[in-house]
Amino acid sequence: MGNGTNIGRVRALGSAHSGTKHWLAMRLTSIALLVLGFWLLFALIGLPDLTFKTVKAWAAQPLSATGLVLLVIASFWHTQMGLQELIEDYVHEHANKYACLTLLNLAAFAGGAFGVFAIVRIALGAAA
Secondary structure (H helix, E strand, O other), rough: OOOOOHHHHHHHHHOOHHHHHHHHHHHHHHHHHHHHHHHHHHHHHHHOOOHHHHHHHOOOOOOHHHHHHHHHHHHHOOOOOOHHHHHHHOOOOOOHHHHHHHHHHHHHHHHHHHHHHHHHHOOOOOOO
């Protein structure tokens, strides 16, 4: 229990009790990406041809648009969490870490919002 033992030296340096949620979210988005990736692959293989008109008509269907939106959200969320881990592990100065994390969050949100906007635009029948 004292400072002379290994456990005594690290007793107050243990878990911050915040990593479980992040770990679980990474696993769930990985599973979602795997399932949605296979869904996209088999859906595209099932199309008669891969012309722009055919793929656009497929993407405009409600079920396809919903799956694509979920794929975009899961992709950007998973990427953001992975890069956040990288930044937290390898950027040591607090100001640089904060700036990098802020830019990462803005980029992930902007990319995800743009992807969802594009899919919704196609699904609602915007002119090409």
